[in-house]
Amino acid sequence: MTEILRVSKLNKRFGGVTVARDIDFSLERGSMHCLIGPNGAGKSSFFRLLLGEHAPDGGSILFRGEDITNLRSFRRIQRGISVKFQVPGIFKALSVRQNLEVAFQKHLHGHNLTATVRRVLDFTGLLDQAAMPAGNLSHGQQQWLEIGMAVGVEPSLLLLDEPTAGMSPDETRKTGEMLHDLNRRGITILAVEHDMAFVEQIADRVTVLHVGAIYAQGTIGEIVAHPGVQEIYLGTADA
């Protein structure tokens, strides 16, 4: 496997708070990787650094071998990174179809745009809601719509910030199946997630962040069995 993302010595401070401390991280192409950690561990900040919303104080980010550390957010997206935020980042006043059109029309036009919107509506199960204002969808449907917006043009790397937040167990399971399907299509997935059952369902490897630094990395089995991770995040059976 080849590396799609390489983060080296990434640092970021906000005043007296360090949100990223010498982070060295790499992601294999085609993998499904989860970031976990207690609240305030720096998971979302790490995402924002990857997306260019925050400029790092030091370190570098290589995406597909290219240094993107100083690129603006939209240029990173144009290079094949896509994102789904924790709070659904959809356009609530627009219809479901318009949301998808806006998401894809940068890369697709005419027939291809229409066909892709149709495919993604089918894929997300939102075909019957295509003309409905996106703000009228249920929370789970809004999450799926945003996943659809993020994957319609088949990015190389999909960043998901708590993709199942607020979902029912059934919706969570189906979201996991959806992500496996996308991964089989070659999309590398990096997800921040709190739901350990969901992490078990999707992740090849897991990274634990703690106070802005990488605390542990490994397979889900190794992470669950890690005494330190149990102490800081997962809790112990007799706790």
Next chain:
Amino acid sequence: MKMQDTHPSLASAAPVERRPAAMIWLARLEGPQTMGRGPWFWAAAALLVLAAALYPAFSNAYTVGNAAYFLVWTFMAMGLGVIWGYAGALSFGQTAFFGVAGYGYGILTINLGAAYGLTVLSLVLAVAAAGAFALVIGYFMFYGRIRGVFVGIVTLSVTLVLETFMAQTAGPQWRVGDARLNGFNGMSGMPPLTLPWPGGDIVLYPGIGFYYLMLGLVVLCYLALRMVLNAPFGNVLVAIRENPARTEMLGYDIRLYQTLAFGLGGALAGLSGALYTAWGQYITPSSMGLTSAALPIIWVAVGGRRDITATLLGTLAVLFGFQSLTIYGSQYALVVMGALLLFTVLVAPGGIVAAAMHQLGRPGGKGRR
């Protein structure tokens, strides 16, 4: 509706029928970003244009000239609709671009004259100058990440600075070629629009000829804007208005889109400015004053800023009302305008005309949204 149990691959859907490009552009006359669609809407629009075309036959030249005056302002209002209603940036700068093009038309035509269609060329150049000025201001604002209420503050400042500057140009040293700027006395003496024509130029003084030119331009601009706003460009503008951060995370340089929208709106305001000067053969710095800067906001807000049809109809209605009230005193009319704005904000924040159109488009109404 639950997500289906088996997820079809993104590539597994049935093929969609291909459409020629011309059909796609024509189809953009109707779309998600503009109200009004279907035969009822277009029949009503055609009737309205027909009535406007027949209007001079039942009126006198003076009244028709006044009607042309109302139409002159609609370009500025539609431009503000693009900037504020669609791109989400409240701008007080429309009158600055209006003034740039107005003075531009005056300076160019006074120096070039009216022969050989040079007034038309001057009009085009004046509008281009206003558009270019708007692009420059837009570039510094949006690439400087100015947003929200600060866009309003910056644009109002630009407008007032221009007014202040033009107001102190009364001295004879303030001239461009043969054109005296004349401070608060205003610039005058420019020729009206003059169209070259075999057998003798057509001079468009305020009256029936000018009215028909305005009517044609309004229809043309309106239809062109419908197509632009329903095109991918318009979709992105609306996405920026709704959620700029998310739009950027879809790979769009939102600064570029905002700047282009601002430039387009500025050019439309410039068209109003140049036509206004051609109509009255006169322009003063007060056309860029505080009152002038605020009035377009009222027209567009009352009509409905998020729909170009509502903006156009609302502007015409408010202008007609304002003109009628001015008979009883301009200050009185301004107070009514303020009250109308308050009423709109409190009762129909999306605009009165837009609310009425929406109501008509509901099931049981006569039109369709």
